[in-house]
Amino acid sequence: MKLSMTRRGRSGLALTASMIAVAAIALTGCSSSGSGDKADSGSGDGGGKSDQTITFIPKQLNNPYTDVVLGGGEKGAKAAGFKSSQVVGPLDASASSQVSFINAETQAGTNVIVIAANDPDAVCPSLKEARDGGAKIVAFDSDTNKDCRDIFVSQVVAKDVALIQLKLISEQIGGEGDIAILSATANATNQNEWIKYMEEELKSNPDYSKIKLVTKVYGDDDDTKSFQEAQGLMQAYPNLKGIISPTTVGIAATARYLSTSEYKGKVALTGLGLPNEMRPFVKDGTVTEFALWDPAQLGYVAAFAGMALDDGSITGKEGDTFKAGDLGERKVGADGLVIVGPPTVFNKDNIDDYDF
Amino acid sequence: MTSTETSASLTIASTSKTLSGEPKGRTGIARWLLSRDAIMIGILLATILLFSLTIPRFASPVTVGFLLLDVIPVLLIAMPMTLIIITGEIDLSVASIAGLTSASLGVMWAAGFDMGTAIAISIGIGIVAGAFNGFLVSVVGLPSLAVTIGTLALFRGLALVVIGDNAVANFPPEFTAFFTSKIGSTGIPTVMIGVLLIVVIFGMLLHFTPFGRGLYAMGYSKEAARFVGIDIVKSKFWLYVASGGVSALAGIYWTLRYSSARSDNASGLELTVVAAVLLGGVSIFGGKGSIPGVFAGVLLIGTINYALRLGRVSDVVLIIVTGTLLIVSVITPSIGAAFKRWAHDRRIRKELPEPSGSGTPGV
Numbered sequence: 001m002k003l004s005m006t007r008r009g010r011s012g013l014a015l016t017a018s019m020i021a022v023a024a025i026a027l028t029g030c031s032s033s034g035s036g037d038k039a040d041s042g043s044g045d046g047g048g049k050s051d052q053t054i055t056f057i058p059k060q061l062n063n064p065y066t067d068v069v070l071g072g073g074e075k076g077a078k079a080a081g082f083k084s085s086q087v088v089g090p091l092d093a094s095a096s097s098q099v100s101f102i103n104a105e106t107q108a109g110t111n112v113i114v115i116a117a118n119d120p121d122a123v124c125p126s127l128k129e130a131r132d133g134g135a136k137i138v139a140f141d142s143d144t145n146k147d148c149r150d151i152f153v154s155q156v157v158a159k160d161v162a163l164i165q166l167k168l169i170s171e172q173i174g175g176e177g178d179i180a181i182l183s184a185t186a187n188a189t190n191q192n193e194w195i196k197y198m199e200e201e202l203k204s205n206p207d208y209s210k211i212k213l214v215t216k217v218y219g220d221d222d223d224t225k226s227f228q229e230a231q232g233l234m235q236a237y238p239n240l241k242g243i244i245s246p247t248t249v250g251i252a253a254t255a256r257y258l259s260t261s262e263y264k265g266k267v268a269l270t271g272l273g274l275p276n277e278m279r280p281f282v283k284d285g286t287v288t289e290f291a292l293w294d295p296a297q298l299g300y301v302a303a304f305a306g307m308a309l310d311d312g313s314i315t316g317k318e319g320d321t322f323k324a325g326d327l328g329e330r331k332v333g334a335d336g337l338v339i340v341g342p343p344t345v346f347n348k349d350n351i352d353d354y355d356f
Numbered sequence: 357m358t359s360t361e362t363s364a365s366l367t368i369a370s371t372s373k374t375l376s377g378e379p380k381g382r383t384g385i386a387r388w389l390l391s392r393d394a395i396m397i398g399i400l401l402a403t404i405l406l407f408s409l410t411i412p413r414f415a416s417p418v419t420v421g422f423l424l425l426d427v428i429p430v431l432l433i434a435m436p437m438t439l440i441i442i443t444g445e446i447d448l449s450v451a452s453i454a455g456l457t458s459a460s461l462g463v464m465w466a467a468g469f470d471m472g473t474a475i476a477i478s479i480g481i482g483i484v485a486g487a488f489n490g491f492l493v494s495v496v497g498l499p500s501l502a503v504t505i506g507t508l509a510l511f512r513g514l515a516l517v518v519i520g521d522n523a524v525a526n527f528p529p530e531f532t533a534f535f536t537s538k539i540g541s542t543g544i545p546t547v548m549i550g551v552l553l554i555v556v557i558f559g560m561l562l563h564f565t566p567f568g569r570g571l572y573a574m575g576y577s578k579e580a581a582r583f584v585g586i587d588i589v590k591s592k593f594w595l596y597v598a599s600g601g602v603s604a605l606a607g608i609y610w611t612l613r614y615s616s617a618r619s620d621n622a623s624g625l626e627l628t629v630v631a632a633v634l635l636g637g638v639s640i641f642g643g644k645g646s647i648p649g650v651f652a653g654v655l656l657i658g659t660i661n662y663a664l665r666l667g668r669v670s671d672v673v674l675i676i677v678t679g680t681l682l683i684v685s686v687i688t689p690s691i692g693a694a695f696k697r698w699a700h701d702r703r704i705r706k707e708l709p710e711p712s713g714s715g716t717p718g719v
Binding site: 061086088089090091092094095096099100101103104106107108109119120121122124125145185186187192218 | 666
């Protein structure tokens with residue numbers, strides 16, 4: 001671009017900027033046909049109308065656990081008979097970051113919104129608007145307030161998740177000593193619920209009377225921050241016997257820190273992790289056992305629940321049942337709760353049987 | 357303001373006028389049409405038009421509502437930020453002040469305070485936080501970048517102390533409904549009236565008062581500004597106080613719009629604001645910028661964000677687009693200026709083939 005006059009120089013700014021805008025629009029065009037409509041050929045075994053759309057809004061994009069859940073969700077959406085499924089979501093798991101996505105989806109007229117809430121309250125006003133617009137709301141993984149959604153698909157009974165982690169840590173530290181919790185964000189709905197059950201159980205169960213929870217720290221589901229928090233824990237509490245990390249990002253980062261430190265094999269670590277991420281640490285002895293459910297099933301069931309809500313076969317009241325594809329029948333419990341299945345415990349004997 | 361001060365700032369005004377009034381070769385309407393502000397507004401309109409044509413459902417009152425609700429916090433904080441950056445300083449603690457305000461409001465509401473009282477105290481907290489920044493920057497004379505990076509962490513930490521890892525959400529529905537309500541069927545949020553009022557106040561302050569012209573003078577040259585009698589310490593102090601107060605308003609808006617008071621509300625917003633302000637044509641070195649330009653810049657970023665989300669474009673693309681836009685907007689004027697200098701030099705060389713040093717040849 002050869003400029004020979006000041007006038008051209010100035011309009012060059014306008015030109016360049018409008019070119020950017022055009023490029024942005026071009027990108028819009030490209031990616032909406034590229035990534036958005038992956039599940040376009042939707043005529044599986046679901047008997048839905050031909051033009052239903054479903055949108056998944058995870059806590060944040062680019063999170064390995066989320067990717068597995070969404071993979072199951074896409075598969076479920078296809079099988080349930082949705083015409084198309086999209087995934088939209090923020091890059092950071094902050095409370096209000098999901099709101100503008102919900103707004104945009106409301107406007108785009110999607111039939112079902114499946115959301116894992118970063119904050120049970122912040123998403124409520126916008127979800128209400130979406131419902132006023134006729135959308136069905138399925139919460140999964142992390143619940144919203146009860147009156148902002150139709151159904152909550154939970155991996156497992158929250159209390160079971162909490163108890164299995166306590167059981168594992170207790171076994172690994174021999175039933176006594178100081179433990180700490182390294183969680184996700186300070187406001188995460190699901191993590192806080194599990195932590196609450198853990199604290200109650202520690203108080204009430206005589207088997208755990210010698211275990212002391214010394215602190216809770218938050219790695220914000222950010223790899224670096226979790227790693228640093230783990231490091232800080234070991235410095236602040238030299239007598240620490242074990243760490244529970246009820247989040248896949250946290251447990252992987254903590255394991256990475258422990259495996260390269262003097263505490264490897266001395267300080268127990270358990271929690272919820274992805275087998276593929278935890279495999280090296282289980283093999284090298286940093287971690288003995290940890291737990292999780294199959295995250296893909298969570299997305300899968302959520303998609304079928306969305307379809308059942310949308311075609312009117314269920315309303316989300318207690319006692320409703322719907323068929324979740326290959327996984328068979330699922331029942332809606334109190335408060336619109338749907339349970340996917342029990343957690344699995346992974347150790348060096350069985351970890352190679354799983355690939356997620 | 358005493359009469360001597362007024363005349364001093366008037367002198368400044370006329371001085372800066374001659375500085376900025378370097379002959380640009382065009383006057384009147386043509387010159388305005390080629391000004392940075394006009395170009396920004398033009399780009400904004402072009403973008404809106406393009407999105408309206410290319411993205412289904414974009415051209416509707418619903419968009420107006422959602423889009424404006426999203427940009428209000430940025431727009432609010434961008435106002436004092438513009439003035440601060442024009443004086444050559446920066447305030448990076450704004451988002452943390454908003455978070456601290458949000459946390460305080462939540463705790464007070466949970467403790468049973470009346471909503472009016474809680475809001476008033478929250479604004480007070482924001483003003484005190486701003487005054488603290490202002491004191492360190494203007495009175496003590498520390499570099500604003502260092503101070504506000506420090507207070508960014510400090511205020512966020514205080515927010516955590518205030519509310520911990522809880523969230524307060526049981527705000528009265530009539531309040532939260534008001535904060536998301538729209539004026540009739542236009543889609544314009546009711547809150548926008550107050551926001552526009554603040555924009556107008558800051559616009560008048562910057563462009564039509566001696567105080568505002570003094571800010572430009574400070575941005576050009578601190579020494580010169582001091583020399584002609586502008587009270588730099590006082591001006592900067594009050595700017596930071598205003599910044600704290602407006603950030604508090606943004607925090608209150610945030611809390612009631614999302615009906616959730618948390619310690620991490622508005623985190624990361626300071627960079628969004630600075631980016632929008634720079635895109636709006638304010639120079640990071642101070643001395644240059646305008647409120648209409650910033651207004652257009654904030655709306656441009658907001659529009660692109662919302663349109664791409666409506667088009668279901670991944671956020672990864674979104675941040676690449678906004679980043680590129682910012683870089684281009686910062687680079688283009690410099691290239692333009694460099695080119696102008698080169699053309700000017702060439703012209704001079706053409707007109708004066710033999711540069712005459714002292715005007716007496718043969719010496």
